Amino acid sequence: MSFVVIGGGLAGLSAALTLQEAGESVELFEASDDVGGRVRSDYIDGYILDRGFQLINSGYPEIKRLEVVSEIDFCKSDRTIDVVTPFGVSSIGDPRLHPLQSIHSPLGSLKEKLAVLTFMGAKSNGAISLRDALLASGTGNFYQNVLNPFLRGVFLSDLENIDSAYGREIIKSFIVGDSGLPRAGAGALSEAIGARIENIQLNAPIDSLAQFEGKKIIVATDQFTASNLLQTHEQVNSANSYTWYHSAPRGVITSKRLRVTSAKSPLVNSIALSNIVPEYAPDGVTLISSTSLELITDEQAVTEIAKFWSLHARDLTLIKRYEVKNSLPIFAPGQSGIASAHVRGNIFRAGDYLTAGSQNGALLSGRLAAMESLLN
C-alpha cells in the first residue's frame, strides 16, 4: 500500500522521510510554495527574515538523528542572555560555563538560582502550572527577574498557562546542545530535510481525504486544518506571536546576546541577528529581531525596542513585521503527554500539537506517525 503525507512542515517532512527510508512509496503534498511550515525564511532586499524569530537547537535528539547540522552551515548563538533591569543590563549564562557570573549577578540570590536545579530534578506533581512549580521550588526574585521574562519568549505564553511537567521537558531539551542559526536562515533546516525526499508536490493544498482511497494517509498540517480534514474536535490552545525586523546602522548594537527585560513590556525578547550570522543583513547595517505576544503598533514596537537597546528610535528602520498565528501549542496544566497518531483505519496524524511545541516535537511526531502507520 502506498502512503500520502499532507503538510510539509517539520512533522510532515520527518514522516515522509521515515517512510521513504523504510522503502515505502510516499508522496508529500504541501499547500504553500515551499516546505518548512513555521520554519521558513524569506529573502528580502538583502535581509534574511525567518517567519518569526526562532533558534535551531543542534542538540535536539531528532536533529542529531537526522545528521543534518553539518549540511546547514550552523552558526552558534551565545548561551548568555542579557536582562534589562532598573539597575542596568545584567548577564546570566550557563552556570557550568560562567560560575562566577551566576554568583555575582544581582538578578536573584544564589539560593534562588540553585532552586532551578531543584525544579529540574523534581518529579511531576499533578496539574500544576510552570509558574507555580518554579515559584514553589524557591526561585523567588530570580523567577521575576530572569526566568519569567526569558521563558515567556520560549513558550510564547504566560507561564501560568503552561503545564509544569511539559515545561520541564522543554527546558531540559534546550539546555542540552547549542542553539544557533544556519547561515542561510532557519528555513535551511527544512530545505535540507526536504531535499532528501523524492516526491514532494508544492502548491498542492488538500481539502478532502476522499481522493486518497486505498492509501495510508498521514495528516501533518496545523491542528486546525487537521481537525477539519479528519473531522475530529479535540484541540489544544495555541499562542500567537509577532516578530518585528528592523535595521540599525552597523555598530549601534554590538551584542550577540538575546535580550529580555525584567520590566513590564509587550516585547518578550530582542536580538541583533546579524551579529550572530552576518549574512542576515546587508553590509553596513544590523538586523534586529524583536518579538511580542500581543499585536502592538509599529510605533509602540519601535519605542520598546529603543528602550531595550538604549537607542534612538530614529536609528530603527522597519523591514517587515510577521504575525504568526498559532505559533505554538499551549499545553495547559494537566494537559501534557504524547497523543496517539492513529485516527482511524488507514488515517494518521502528526504535528507539534501532539507532542511538544518545538522543532524536536514536530520531527518526533512525524517519525512516530510514520512508524505507527507502518505497523498498523
Ligand SMILES: Cc1cc2nc3c(=O)[nH]c(=O)nc-3n(C[C@H](O)[C@H](O)[C@H](O)COP(=O)(O)OP(=O)(O)OC[C@H]3O[C@@H](n4cnc5c(N)ncnc54)[C@H](O)[C@@H]3O)c2cc1C
Ligand atoms: C515564532 C515561532 C518561534 C518558535 N521558536 C522555536 C524555537 O526557538 N525552538 C523550537 O524548537 N521551536 C520553535 N518553534 C516551534 C516550531 O517551529 C514548531 O513546533 C514546528 O515548526 C511545527 O512543525 P509542524 O510540522 O508541526 O507544523 P507546521 O510547521 O505548521 O507545518 C504544517 C504544514 O502543513 C501545511 N498545510 C496546512 N494546510 C494544508 C493543506 N490543506 N494541504 C497541504 N498542506 C497543508 C502548511 O503549509 C505547513 O507547511 C517556534 C515557532 C514559531 C512560530
